[in-house]
Amino acid sequence: MSDATRLDEVNARIHAAARAAERSADDIALIAVSKTFEAPAIRPVLDAGHRTFGENRVQEAAGKWPALREAYNGLELHLIGPLQSNKARQAVQLFDVIHTVDRVKIADAIAHEMVEQGRKLSLFIQVNTGEEPQKAGIPPAETAAFVSYCRDERALPVAGLMCIPPVEEEPGVHFALLAELAAENGLRGLSMGMSADFEVAIRFGATHVRVGSAIFGTRD
Numbered sequence: 001m002s003d004a005t006r007l008d009e010v011n012a013r014i015h016a017a018a019r020a021a022e023r024s025a026d027d028i029a030l031i032a033v034s035k036t037f038e039a040p041a042i043r044p045v046l047d048a049g050h051r052t053f054g055e056n057r058v059q060e061a062a063g064k065w066p067a068l069r070e071a072y073n074g075l076e077l078h079l080i081g082p083l084q085s086n087k088a089r090q091a092v093q094l095f096d097v098i099h100t101v102d103r104v105k106i107a108d109a110i111a112h113e114m115v116e117q118g119r120k121l122s123l124f125i126q127v128n129t130g131e132e133p134q135k136a137g138i139p140p141a142e143t144a145a146f147v148s149y150c151r152d153e154r155a156l157p158v159a160g161l162m163c164i165p166p167v168e169e170e171p172g173v174h175f176a177l178l179a180e181l182a183a184e185n186g187l188r189g190l191s192m193g194m195s196a197d198f199e200v201a202i203r204f205g206a207t208h209v210r211v212g213s214a215i216f217g218t219r220d
């Protein structure tokens with residue numbers, strides 16, 4: 001099956017899940033996660049009209065997206081993987097949205113670079129809903145304080161919250177927690193749901209689903 005066909009299928013599933021949840025599919029952005037795939041695999045999805053893509057590594061994105069940006073108008077590129085502060089400059093140059101803000105040092109570096117470069121990105125704060133030691137994200141209990149730091153003290157454009165549930169657990173519990181934390185903090189954006197669980201995420205209010213393998217096929 002071609003990438004463009006799989007894209008159509010994912011879009012159809014998003015529409016069906018939105019309908020079942022009595023939501024509008026217009027309120028759900030599909031981020032096509034193209035990590036590990038090169039331009040020849042990405043172009044058919046661009047040619048099918050899709051413009052919103054996600055990458056998890058700054059360096060990898062820098063190698064393929066500048067040329068694609070020249071070839072296609074209206075691209076929106078999302079960073080969905082961890083960010084080191086020494087890559088903040090490059091990340092702010094390359095990306096339109098960063099989903100993985102999870103500490104003061106990164107928030108400060110992004111704030112500095114947005115002023116420096118005169119660019120305004122949209123940001124999501126990553127929450128470690130499963131409180132897994134090896135996983136990025138702030139602990140749920142620190143959400144209010146960190147949102148307030150980013151939004152009120154640094155005047156950062158915080159669009160919402162992002163999570164990656166623990167692989168072994170029922171994702172709905174984590175999506176519900178993220179939705180609750182967002183509501184408590186007056187945030188609308190919910191970046192949650194991947195190939196295996198984006199329909200569940202839509203049921204719990206996802207505004208951004210991050211779907212890779214269901215569009216591009218399995219990664220090596």
Ligand SMILES: *Cc1c(COP(=O)(O)O)cnc(C)c1O
Nearest residue numbers: 033056080194195210211212213
């Ligand atoms: C790779 C990745 C995805 C997409 O995963 P699939 O299972 O291929 O859909 C989503 N979110 C993050 C943070 C990722 O790193």
